[in-house]
Amino acid sequence: MEKYDIIIAGAGPAGLTAAVELSNKFKILVIERRKPGTTSCTWYSYADRVKKYNIEEAVTTRFDEIKFTSPSQTHYMKDDCVILNHNKVLQLWIERARKNGATIRKETFMDYAYKDGGVVVKTGEDEYFARLLIDAMGTGSKIVAKYDLIKRHDAWVIYGGLIRHEKLETPYVLEYYPLNDVDNSYVGIHPYSETETNIYVFQGRSNTMGKPAELKGIFDKTIQKLHPNGKKIQNLGGTIVSGALKKYALDNIIFFGASGMLNPDGCGMGFNEILKQHQTFAKGITKAMKNNTLDQKTLSKIADSLRDQEVLNFQKIIGAFSLYFIKSKGKWDGGVKWLNAMDGESKYWMRNEFTMEWIMKATLRLHKVIPIKETISMIPMDNLPFVLEQLARFSVKAATSVVKNKMKKEAG
Ligand SMILES: Cc1cc2nc3c(=O)[nH]c(=O)nc-3n(C[C@H](O)[C@H](O)[C@H](O)COP(=O)(O)OP(=O)(O)OC[C@H]3O[C@@H](n4cnc5c(N)ncnc54)[C@H](O)[C@@H]3O)c2cc1C
Structure with missing residues (x-):
């Protein structure tokens, strides 16, 4: 052996x-x-990370923002992004x-x-x-x-492909937008070159590994609309579980x-x-x-050692919210509103680079865009006690820090 x-x-x-x-x-x-x-995955990452980890030669395209859309909101997340x-x-x-x-x-x-x-x-x-x-x-x-x-697990179920199409007339963008259908499908666009784009549809689900093939019909319709003469040259898809x-x-x-x-x-x-x-x-x-x-x-x-407990606690709040956003009346509006409220600092959510200061600010902004009454109705019942406890803890920490800073300023 x-x-x-x-x-x-x-x-x-x-x-x-x-x-x-x-x-x-x-x-x-x-x-x-x-x-x-x-x-069968497709990856977007960041200029600093691909440089640090020495995989720059696999970069196909570069962008200085990601566009997020919901039924009534748009957010442009500024960052140095790359598609690999x-x-x-x-x-x-x-x-x-x-x-x-x-x-x-x-x-x-x-x-x-x-x-x-x-x-x-x-x-x-x-x-x-x-x-x-x-x-x-x-x-x-x-x-x-x-x-x-x-x-415990939540899932993004994904089905898509690398599409070869005619040269695009308007500059392509790295973006995510909702189809506003009954299943709350979202579309991801990862431009690969002027004539090739990774396109996929995805849906959020709870407690499942998901079945990507079930999204094939929605994907085919989306491609028919976006690139009627496009040709799928590679299958993409899978389930992202957290x-x-x-x-x-x-x-x-x-x-x-x-x-x-x-x-x-x-x-x-x-x-x-x-x-x-x-x-x-x-x-x-x-x-x-x-x-x-x-x-x-x-x-x-x-x-x-790969997980910071406070980051995990905050991520769980966002996890609970994002699953709710897709089921809520405004479908995703709350999420994109929060990204807009975080403005230039929203990118740290996508990067998963959290400081305690950022977590506190993000919690307060979350309260600002979504009233507490709605928050309670938003969170799935099985997550409610834990998420509310974390929200309360981070909110108190944030409020205390605001008061302390104010007192320091007044004293100095
Ligand atoms: C369509 C899509 C888009 C995505 N976009 C992004 C993105 O933009 N940015 C980002 O950060 N993440 C993205 N992700 C998530 C990311 O791809 C995954 O989190 C990542 O691939 C996980 O890596 P892994 O090595 O743990 O698992 P995997 O990539 O799933 O690799 C596991 C490997 O194990 C092999 N394997 C499984 N069972 C066996 C077995 N019994 N014997 C031998 N081999 C086996 C599989 O064939 C596979 O090659 C995306 C995922 C998908 C599906």
């Missing part, structure tokens, strides 16, 4: 970033059920991991068993041994499903990326969160491997 230090199941952004960071220190095997270097060639990003990481000595194979993870202080991983083809298994199988993780580890797991690690196994619920609540930015967190993750894993402390407790601490 071939022996490795670490086996990584799944060659999406989580598996491959981990493979790049860890392959210069450990003997790594990556197994991927699809052709490695391909994905999704397959190229993965291929870059594969090249780097292989250069460091990693083995990457097209095989499907089937199951695992504990043996000799590590795990034996069974694929459709073979069996391999490693001291640590990183589960980076995304929302389809067989281990998360096997142990029923999901505590929420919480009962456990983020088991003995000798840790979840990273979508399998570990790393996507921020209420915002489909899982790729960006992986970019932001993969080096911290790899540092924690390196230490645990060197100390040979691969028990559940130590690995759970590594998973916890």
Whole structure:
């Protein structure tokens, strides 16, 4: 049986970033059920992040704003945004991991068993041994499903494609807008070049992994309207899940990326969160491997280090609100109103870059655009006690801070 230090199941952004960071220190095997270097996702990110993490060569287009529309509102979120060639990003990481000595194979993870202080991983083809298994199988993780580890989850269900079309006459924009249909579908436009655009429709759902194919009819109608002569050259789609797991690690196994619920609540930015967190993750894993402390407790601490509890509490408020926005009378109006109220600082929500000061300001602005009476009717019943508690806590903190600042000013 071939022996490795670490086996990584799944060659999406989580598996491959981990493979790049860890392959210069450990003997790594990556197994991927699809052709490695391909994905059906599309990614927008930020100029500073792609530079910092050295994937600039995969950038296809650049924008200085994202346009959000709701039935009565428009918000232009100013930021240095980029659209990435999704397959190229993965291929870059594969090249780097292989250069460091990693083995990457097209095989499907089937199951695992504990043996000799590590795990034996069974694929459709073979069996391999490693001291640590990183589960980076995304929302389809067989281990998360096997142990029923999901505590709570919300989903953006997405169906779309890369569309080749005539050269656009007006400059294209990176945007999200509602179709105002009974299902509250939203459209995402990620322009790829002058003649190619990633277009998808998505819907928000609670407690489901969703069925993207169910959105095919709405997508086909949308494309017929936008690009009647367009041709779909690649399928896109999937489900972006956010929420919480009962456990983020088991003995000798840790979840990273979508399998570990790393996507921020209420915002489909899982790729960006992986970019932001993969080096911290790899540092924690390196230490645990060197100390040979691969028990559940130590690995759970590594998973916890990727999450700030106050940020999670605030994200849960936004998660609860965004699910409500799509069902509310104004459909999405509340959300875009809040983005407008945050003005130049709205981008920190999309980036998931929160300071406590920002969280406090965002809570007060939320109260400003949505009266408290409406807030209570907005939040799903099962989330109500927790979300109200967080809202109250952040509001008191914010109000206290406003008073303190005022007193400081008057004194000084
Ligand atoms: C259409 C779409 C648009 C998106 N847009 C953005 C965006 O603009 N910005 C952003 O930040 N995020 C975006 N996201 C979210 C982002 O793509 C995900 O959060 C991210 O891909 C999660 O990465 P991951 O590696 O954890 O999981 P995945 O990307 O799902 O990768 C998991 C990998 O594991 C493999 N796998 C699964 N089961 C097995 C098995 N049994 N054996 C072997 N391999 C297996 C899968 O084939 C897959 O390659 C988008 C998602 C979609 C679907």
